[in-house]
Amino acid sequence: MDNLAIRVEDVCKVYKLYDKPSDRLKDALGLVRKNRFKEHHALNHVSFEVKKGETIGIIGTNGSGKSTILKIITGVLSPTSGEVEIDGRISALLELGAGFNMEYTGIENVYLNGMMMGFSREEMDARLDDILKFADIGDFVHQPCKTYSSGMFVRLAFAVAINIDPEILIVDEALSVGDVFFQAKCYKKFEDFKAQGKTILFVSHDISSVAKYCDRVILLNKGDKLAEGNAKDMINLYKKVLLKNSDKITGGKILENDASDGKKLWKSNYQLNPDVNEYGTGEAEIIDFALIDEYGNYTNCIQKGTSFTIKSKVKFLSDIQDPIFTYTFKTVQGTAVTGTNTMFEKVGIGMAKTGDTYVATFRQNMDMQGGEYLLSISCTGYVGGEFRAYHRLYDVVGVTVVSDKNTVGFYDMNSEVTIEKCDE
Known part of the structure; x- marks a missing residue:
């Protein structure tokens, strides 16, 4: 442990799940021979080490065991099996206000x-x-x-x-408390800890912060340690886990998801908004859509600065002259950030006949700031000079932009900056 702050060795955490409270009581009193519970393995033989001065991120979907491992490290929970060794005073930002x-x-x-x-x-x-x-x-x-x-x-x-001068700081989703100004203060304190060479263990769904701050990242999935490595590789792997491809995990790897696969609907790869605002005249229908990253994978998690594609597949139920395909990104507060359509881009198809199906493909770079956004898509047009919405899907899917460099506002100007010393 000379150079280690934290060592987690083969840790398991198993919970007994009972159908009825009486079953729990009978089991505790040893009154039944047959088990009346199901075992839930929150952690399965998880091992890792954290060196002194490192900032380590732990990511994973809900239920992957992130908070459980932090509670075991801090002593809030005891492991079912395995060992945890700590060298240093810990301050844990887990459940703020507990106690x-x-x-x-x-x-x-x-x-x-x-x-x-x-x-x-x-x-x-x-x-x-x-x-x-x-x-x-x-x-x-x-x-x-x-x-x-x-x-x-x-x-x-x-x-x-955060003000007790710990040697090890453990943070579980706690940097997003309060208003935006207090959050900025929290992140400044976090950066001060890192600059002082403190050991930090960081759990967050904010992938941009993980990419920015963490030296290494551990990916958990359904209680298993899926992989460990640099932030970029682990975030790419996490993106595939987010798409519910965990059934394709083989030997610690997730098989590539080819976006050209036409055997199932593209949109089946995403968690869609159950409260999507959908309306239109019914003369056309958006039957499918997709977001595809630079590697050709279906994903709603895009790395800032990389190329990505939006596809919208529309079936026409009436003859429509010059239909317009659109997309828009909004913040979660509802502010439109950017978007375009085939009319702006001067790309048209003329007359779409009844029964025809067209796919509009938008290719571009992701230059929005890191954060959470909502994607809207539609098929619209003009009839006799009046606007008509044939089919609209507002806020149909959430999109995460991952960034390790944000600038002011919603959009990065991608400035090339030089500083030169000059004589007065």
Whole structure:
């Protein structure tokens, strides 16, 4: 352990799932011979090491075991089997506010949590100003926590957890608390920890942050350690897991998904929005669509700066003159960021006859900032100078843009920057 901060060796975590509470009681009392439970393997023989000073990311779909392994490392849970060794003081940002007494004031909870972490009152006195400055909730620190808004509560909980000068920082989706300004402060503190050579174990669904900060990434899937390596390779593998191709895993690899495969609908590769806003005149129908990355894989996770393709397949149920194929990207708040259509691009098909099917293919580079977006597609046109929507699918699928370099606003200008020293 000389150069290791964390060593996880062959860790398993198995939960017993009972159909009825009475079955749990009978099993605990040894009153039944036959097992009345099912075993759920949250972790299956997971092993990895974290060197001192490394920033390691853990990614995976919901239910893959990410939070479970962090709780075992921090001692919140005990493994069913296997060993965990820690060398260094840990601060864990898992369930913010756990251990807070809602009847106590903010100040009282600061000291209470400090004692739970093993600090004396004098040590907490020395840290109090930094904690209160970071939380920035004003005189509310002297009020009972039950009077706090949810935003104030998580700000104080985060401030306590992150200002105790740990040697190992463990973060589980906790950097997205509060408003945008507080989030910026959290990420600045995170970067300060990294610059100081602290050991960081980082779990997040924000793939852009994983790509930006992590030296190595561990990919979990359904309790198994699927792979471990650099951020780019693991994110590419994760993209395929997101597309529910985990049944194609063989020997730690996921087989390529050829976007030219016409045996099933393209859209079956995506988790579609169950509340999609769909409408139109019914004269045309969008029967399929796809997003395809630079490698030819169906995916809704695109690396910023790479080329990608959007396909829209439309079947015409009436004769339509000069139909227009469109797509638009919006933020999750509903702001249209960018998009185009075949009219803008000066690409037309003339008359589409009843029964005809056309595929519109849009190829471009992804220059939007890293983040979460919603894709809308449609087939529209003009009849007698009046606009007509034949079929629209608003917010049909979510799209994640992965980036390790974001600029201001929604779009990257892709500036080429030089700095030269000159004489006055």
